[in-house]
Amino acid sequence: MLKSVRVEEAVGMVLCQDVTRIVPGEFKGRAFKKGHIISKEDVPELLKLGKEHIYVWQSDPGDVHEDDAAMRLARAATGENIACEEPREGKSSLKSTVKGLFKVNTSLLQEINSVEDISIASLPGDFMVECGQNVAGARIIPLMISDSKLSRVEEMCREQGSPFMVKRYKRLRFGIITTGSEVYKGRIKDKFGPVIKEKLAYFDAECLGQIICTDDQGSIESAIWNFIEKKADLIILTGGMSVDPDDVTPAAIRGTGASIVTYGVPVQPGNMFMMAYLQGTALMGVPGCGMYYRTTILDAVLPRIFAGELLDKSYFTAMGEGGLCSHCETCRYPNCYFCR
Numbered sequence: 172m173l174k175s176v177r178v179e180e181a182v183g184m185v186l187c188q189d190v191t192r193i194v195p196g197e198f199k200g201r202a203f204k205k206g207h208i209i210s211k212e213d214v215p216e217l218l219k220l221g222k223e224h225i226y227v228w229q230s231d232p233g234d235v236h237e238d239d240a241a242m243r244l245a246r247a248a249t250g251e252n253i254a255c256e257e258p259r260e261g262k263s264s265l266k267s268t269v270k271g272l273f274k275v276n277t278s279l280l281q282e283i284n285s286v287e288d289i290s291i292a293s294l295p296g297d298f299m300v301e302c303g304q305n306v307a308g309a310r311i312i313p314l315m316i317s318d319s320k321l322s323r324v325e326e327m328c329r330e331q332g333s334p335f336m337v338k339r340y341k342r343l344r345f346g347i348i349t350t351g352s353e354v355y356k357g358r359i360k361d362k363f364g365p366v367i368k369e370k371l372a373y374f375d376a377e378c379l380g381q382i383i384c385t386d387d388q389g390s391i392e393s394a395i396w397n398f399i400e401k402k403a404d405l406i407i408l409t410g411g412m413s414v415d416p417d418d419v420t421p422a423a424i425r426g427t428g429a430s431i432v433t434y435g436v437p438v439q440p441g442n443m444f445m446m447a448y449l450q451g452t453a454l455m456g457v458p459g460c461g462m463y464y465r466t467t468i469l470d471a472v473l474p475r476i477f478a479g480e481l482l483d484k485s486y487f488t489a490m491g492e493g494g495l496c497s498h499c500e501t502c503r504y505p506n507c508y509f510c511r
């Protein structure tokens with residue numbers, strides 16, 4: 172239990188929170204550390220900081236102090252490939268121990284945060300994270316909490332698992348099929364292949380090659396089968412995705428008998444994107460915008476493919492809200508709302 176006492180009477184007692192000193196333009200920080208045993212010399216200092224009364228700790232078996240509580244919360248919430256740190260100022264940070272895709276059990280996190288005085292804030296789910304990146308912070312609303320509330324949270328996590336985990340990216344094999352008579356016939360230089368290769372380099376993927384096809388359905392289908400035989404996990408087809416008579420890429424994908432997840436997504440740039448699966452291989456038809464804009468639908472989809480997830484139609488339909496890129500002067504994706 173916390174008890175307020177006059178500073179003059181607090182000598183020998185344990186300070187229950189950090190005491191902050193602010194001198195404008197000079198200093199802002201901790202003057203006294205939580206846990207400090209107050210001495211006679213501290214009394215005038217505390218009075219100068221404007222503290223005539225302070226909280227001291229009076230032990231009560233039903234209460235847990237904020238640091239211990241933060242640690243218990245963080246431990247309960249820590250899932251696969253996540254580590255939690257010793258609390259500082261009543262907060263324990265959860266960090267990813269790998270590069271990968273951060274996943275959140277949204278309903279569980281909401282249930283946890285519905286317990287009074289509990290607060291866990293995290294990155295949004297399906298966020299690409301680096302090794303060592305902060306993914307969540309756990310703290311209680313100060314300065315102490317009843318053991319029963321913490322136990323409730325621990326029980327939820329025992330029953331439903333942790334609300335957070337990070338999925339490591341798999342090492343996938345991919346092929347690129349570049350379509351367009353202008354590229355095939357050498358009228359222009361291919362600019363799409365390098366963009367795709369650069370995006371995939373982030374995931375440390377293995378490139379099985381690039382096939383350049385003219386706008387002919389049969390040739391594109393053969394190129395798809397070529398990569399299927401080479402056991403590609405992922406085939407990316409570029410160009411020919413929209414409305415001209417020469418745009419035959421969607422027809423070629425359908426022509427292989429692949430099952431189509433979607434043709435068209437509520438995302439700009441990326442409207443004319445196609446996603447399909449053929450014998451377990453993911454096929455992606457990427458429209459011309461994927462070559463032009465820094466961030467498109469492809470950047471939202473790739474991390475989930477590399478995390479080993481199977482994508483369905485509802486994943487794409489949910490992208491409408493937040494699917495409109497603002498084309499910021501400096502793109503900070505994934506630190507933005509796009510495709511969440």
Ligand SMILES: Nc1nc2c(c(=O)[nH]1)N[C@H]1C(S)=C(S)[C@@H](COP(=O)(O)OP(=O)(O)OC[C@H]3O[C@@H](n4cnc5c(N)ncnc54)[C@H](O)[C@@H]3O)O[C@H]1N2
Nearest residue numbers: 351360361362363410411412413414418442443458459460
């Ligand atoms: N009336 C409509 N017009 C457009 C629509 C629509 O719905 N109705 N959709 C638009 C969208 S969205 C996109 S994105 C673009 C492009 O779609 P495509 O994937 O069909 O792109 P292409 O026509 O094949 O090429 C567009 C442009 O880019 C050049 N290109 C293509 N591939 C390469 C490459 N590998 N290297 C260099 N340059 C390349 C190509 O020469 C064209 O200039 O359609 C909108 N239009």
Ligand code: MOO
Nearest residue numbers: 441442443458460
């Ligand atoms: O497929 Mo287009 O992507 O929206 O510019």
